[in-house]
Amino acid sequence: MSTLAASETIVRELGSIVGERNVTLDALAINGVTPTHVVAPASAEECAQVLAFANNSNLVVAPAGGMTKQDIGGVPERIDILLSTTRLCGIEHYDPGDLTIGVNAGMTFGEVQRTLGEHLQWLPYDAANLDHATVGGCVATGATGPLKHAFGGLRDFCIGVQFVTADGKVAKGGGRVVKNVAGYDLMKLMNGSFGTLAVITRAAFKVFPRPRQTRSFICKFKSLDEALQFRTKMFQSPLTFLSMELISPQGPEYLSEAREPNDPDHYAPSAPVSLKPTTWQVALRATGSDNVLARYQRDLGSVVTLQLDGADEERFWKNVACFEQNVLGRHRNALVVYTHLAIQNVGPALHALERVATDYNFIPAVVGRAATGNLVIALLPLSVDPPSAMQYANCVSAYRGMLPQGSSAEVAHCPVEAKGHFDIWGTSTSDITMMRAVKNAIDPKNILNRGRFII
Amino acid sequence: MLDKPEELMMYEYDAGVDKSRPGAVVFAQNTGQVAQIMTLATKHKIPVVPRGAGTGLSGGAIAKKEAIVLSLARMNKILDIDIPNQRAVVQPGVVNLELSNATAKHGYYYAPDPSSQKACTIGGNVAENSGGPHTLALGVTVNHVTGLEVVLPDGRVVRFGGKAQETTGLDLTGFFVGSEGTMGIVTEVTVKLTKLPEHVTTLLGIYNSVQDAANTVVAITQSGVTPAALEMLDGWMLRCVEENVHAGYPTDAAAVLLIELEGMTEVVEEAAEAVAAVCMQQNAREVRRARDEKQRQLLWLGRKTAFGAVGRVSPSYYTQDGVIPRTKVPATLAEIDRISKFYGLIIGNVFHAGDGNLHPLILFDARDPVQKENSKKAAKEIMACCLKYGGSITGEHGVGLEKMNLMPSMFTEEDLTVMIQLRNAYNPDSILNPQKMIPELHYCREISGPLPTAKVEPVAGLPV
Numbered sequence: 001m002s003t004l005a006a007s008e009t010i011v012r013e014l015g016s017i018v019g020e021r022n023v024t025l026d027a028l029a030i031n032g033v034t035p036t037h038v039v040a041p042a043s044a045e046e047c048a049q050v051l052a053f054a055n056n057s058n059l060v061v062a063p064a065g066g067m068t069k070q071d072i073g074g075v076p077e078r079i080d081i082l083l084s085t086t087r088l089c090g091i092e093h094y095d096p097g098d099l100t101i102g103v104n105a106g107m108t109f110g111e112v113q114r115t116l117g118e119h120l121q122w123l124p125y126d127a128a129n130l131d132h133a134t135v136g137g138c139v140a141t142g143a144t145g146p147l148k149h150a151f152g153g154l155r156d157f158c159i160g161v162q163f164v165t166a167d168g169k170v171a172k173g174g175g176r177v178v179k180n181v182a183g184y185d186l187m188k189l190m191n192g193s194f195g196t197l198a199v200i201t202r203a204a205f206k207v208f209p210r211p212r213q214t215r216s217f218i219c220k221f222k223s224l225d226e227a228l229q230f231r232t233k234m235f236q237s238p239l240t241f242l243s244m245e246l247i248s249p250q251g252p253e254y255l256s257e258a259r260e261p262n263d264p265d266h267y268a269p270s271a272p273v274s275l276k277p278t279t280w281q282v283a284l285r286a287t288g289s290d291n292v293l294a295r296y297q298r299d300l301g302s303v304v305t306l307q308l309d310g311a312d313e314e315r316f317w318k319n320v321a322c323f324e325q326n327v328l329g330r331h332r333n334a335l336v337v338y339t340h341l342a343i344q345n346v347g348p349a350l351h352a353l354e355r356v357a358t359d360y361n362f363i364p365a366v367v368g369r370a371a372t373g374n375l376v377i378a379l380l381p382l383s384v385d386p387p388s389a390m391q392y393a394n395c396v397s398a399y400r401g402m403l404p405q406g407s408s409a410e411v412a413h414c415p416v417e418a419k420g421h422f423d424i425w426g427t428s429t430s431d432i433t434m435m436r437a438v439k440n441a442i443d444p445k446n447i448l449n450r451g452r453f454i455i
Numbered sequence: 456m457l458d459k460p461e462e463l464m465m466y467e468y469d470a471g472v473d474k475s476r477p478g479a480v481v482f483a484q485n486t487g488q489v490a491q492i493m494t495l496a497t498k499h500k501i502p503v504v505p506r507g508a509g510t511g512l513s514g515g516a517i518a519k520k521e522a523i524v525l526s527l528a529r530m531n532k533i534l535d536i537d538i539p540n541q542r543a544v545v546q547p548g549v550v551n552l553e554l555s556n557a558t559a560k561h562g563y564y565y566a567p568d569p570s571s572q573k574a575c576t577i578g579g580n581v582a583e584n585s586g587g588p589h590t591l592a593l594g595v596t597v598n599h600v601t602g603l604e605v606v607l608p609d610g611r612v613v614r615f616g617g618k619a620q621e622t623t624g625l626d627l628t629g630f631f632v633g634s635e636g637t638m639g640i641v642t643e644v645t646v647k648l649t650k651l652p653e654h655v656t657t658l659l660g661i662y663n664s665v666q667d668a669a670n671t672v673v674a675i676t677q678s679g680v681t682p683a684a685l686e687m688l689d690g691w692m693l694r695c696v697e698e699n700v701h702a703g704y705p706t707d708a709a710a711v712l713l714i715e716l717e718g719m720t721e722v723v724e725e726a727a728e729a730v731a732a733v734c735m736q737q738n739a740r741e742v743r744r745a746r747d748e749k750q751r752q753l754l755w756l757g758r759k760t761a762f763g764a765v766g767r768v769s770p771s772y773y774t775q776d777g778v779i780p781r782t783k784v785p786a787t788l789a790e791i792d793r794i795s796k797f798y799g800l801i802i803g804n805v806f807h808a809g810d811g812n813l814h815p816l817i818l819f820d821a822r823d824p825v826q827k828e829n830s831k832k833a834a835k836e837i838m839a840c841c842l843k844y845g846g847s848i849t850g851e852h853g854v855g856l857e858k859m860n861l862m863p864s865m866f867t868e869e870d871l872t873v874m875i876q877l878r879n880a881y882n883p884d885s886i887l888n889p890q891k892m893i894p895e896l897h898y899c900r901e902i903s904g905p906l907p908t909a910k911v912e913p914v915a916g917l918p919v
Contacts, residue, residue, distance in 0.1 A: 093845075095782055097673045097677055097781060098780040098782050098783075099676055099781060100780065152598060153621075155626060169873060170869060171870045171873040172866070172867075172870050173874075175845070175846070175847050175865070177779065177846050177847050178778075178811065179595065179778050179810040179811070179850040180847040180850060181583065181586075181633050181849050181853055182847050182848050182849050182858070182866075183866055183871075183893075184634060184877060185597060185632065188626045188629030188630045189877075192626055193625055208681070209676075209677075209678075209681065212679065235541075235650075238653035240718060288719075288721070289721075289725055291721055291725070292719065340619045340620065340622055341619050342542070343540045343541060344539045373619055374621055406619055408621075408622045408623040409623075410623045425623050425624065429615075429619065429622040430616055430626075430627045431613035431615060431627065432624070434607075434613055434615075434627055434881070437881070438630075441876045441877050441879060442876055454624040454625075455624070
């Protein structure tokens, strides 16, 4: 498909479906691979025609929303068509009284939140970069933020999904009501499928009343184990928090936006430190009336070193959600690993991380959902020894090898050069043959995001 | 194993409307046996229908005579209660309430609470993605399952997920929940345990008009309060239930709302005041609050035994499970009232109002062919009404046999084709639970069979 004549045919075909204006040839590279064509359909039906054409012509398609998470995953052999959902915008249905909303995939999540906010409602969802990330992209990547603690991920409140399969079928699962068991739960299947099963064109969600006021409590501890003991005490207490986030000693350095990337690209604390920082933090967010918040304050007592509300609080949680982005804004060569653990395995995993980081010349920085066991781990290169590709590979293997059974660790970011040397996704606790069987059942030619996901 | 006609009779129905006598019933004791049975079944092309307690309401556990029923009821051990990780690992035959009873002493419980929770099994809950009154705030089964061990139709044993809340790759755990036994047989389930709330209170809003009660539902959800449960019983149901359990329901009311609030004491107290005010604004005649735990349990007993109470009044009734957007509750109830009058059939309403999940019960005399026919017509009209408002044909009872022929009115041929393609990845020869969920044939239905009797009683302190 690399010849000019072939490309001209593709442009003509795509143009006949979506209009010439909506087919372009200039795309940003994804992991060093530049998509040959970019197409932006205006409806699920147009999307279906594009996919049917691609499927018949054996063209590899990468669905794309706000391009905020495209670096995740393996290096694709080629991308013939980048299918952009940006023209699939607008709200399909929203009646505040129903507490449900249906939106097209290309709408940004920020826009959805603004619409809901006008009615004092929200989706309790605070993954990174929601001003650019689209609804379809958020569902496809299964990304989560600190609010996962109380509300779960999008999977837990996505009530309907419309998508287009590789062979051009427009299909759906669920609907627009909050409780529905008719047919298979295709919402769960699409959530976190990274565009490998279908192109998501629309999603519906259960929405929630927006908390009228919140307050956050920052608690500091001398060691990881003390911090985790406190976490366990808190999630077993009658207090119910919106978020319960663990922040490692180096974490706070990345809780502000990056002004410019570090050059050279290595760990360089903003202020010179004589002693290695050792303070672990647990950040708690609560909601309720003044009376209720007073109870939190009373029960937490002297362990709280800082309280946040208003704009400071918003900024703090936004930065926690954007931790990964803040890291990458400074260190383009950082290694970022999402780690999923049983709750009590957070401690062993982080002790393992400390050892591995030292062995492979990285500085670790971590934020994570301390009581759900979902951590964002960043490993920052040290100046003494700019890491080689193999160093990333060995570091990840060593870390995975030390994780307790039942954990999984997927690499969300590392230099492209390193990606060929190890398994980006690692081992899942779910059966991989069944994952492949599912993929094969609806995309037998493997045209969707070939070579990028675990399947 | 059972294969004598008199033994098989017990297994020819579930709590739903369909009935068929299986060829044999086999009781598996462990995963290995399930795998062996499935290997043999696939080899000899014998259909297998998995079964828990048989409390399902959509015929999911009904097997034809050429099929065998594979009962998981004897795989009923709680394997692990892991409080620090907030998880329990159970075999599929563990009774829902038994798990909550076992964890209550640690201050935890298993949140999904179908009305049949004293008898239904966790394995069955996983198959049906069961709900219950308390799913309004806490979600349904799929929100509480993190890991599964599954035997595939060809006898392979696979694992999805575990104690961690997420894993790398596709969410095959979430996808499996609610697959109604058409993808594999669950032999082990890892579930989340939920902290028992510090404080629980139950309000009873009493109304002279069904519409006012329905309007209150919308108003409460808009007020910023999310109750743990928000249930509605109409006047006919009230009288029926009151006769049965003497819960103190006002028998002259047109409808009541049963509203449960739980959480931190301060939050519950504030919410109770706010909700009571909303009820009064929406013309409630009176708002009562359960004075003590005993009274609260009694109020809930009325709700949870409502179906049984109806059974005493009418030998035959047809339970619907439609879902509508919340704002359409008033209009739908008006429509059901119209349908009831048009066919001259009593239709009682008891349902999860907060979720918009209706359970109209159509009463009829099975000996009267006209009434029987009319009950089906009325049911069809109610379902059509739910779909017209953008709702669903089932909120928690599943499609099973009963609603298979309604699937095309909710899903297009392309939707159903994708579902069949996916099912075939797991169950290519349709050996497992054939002819369920995805439509292939049309069925007519009749009502029969008693509800399963309770096996487990709740322990003190558990939300009911």
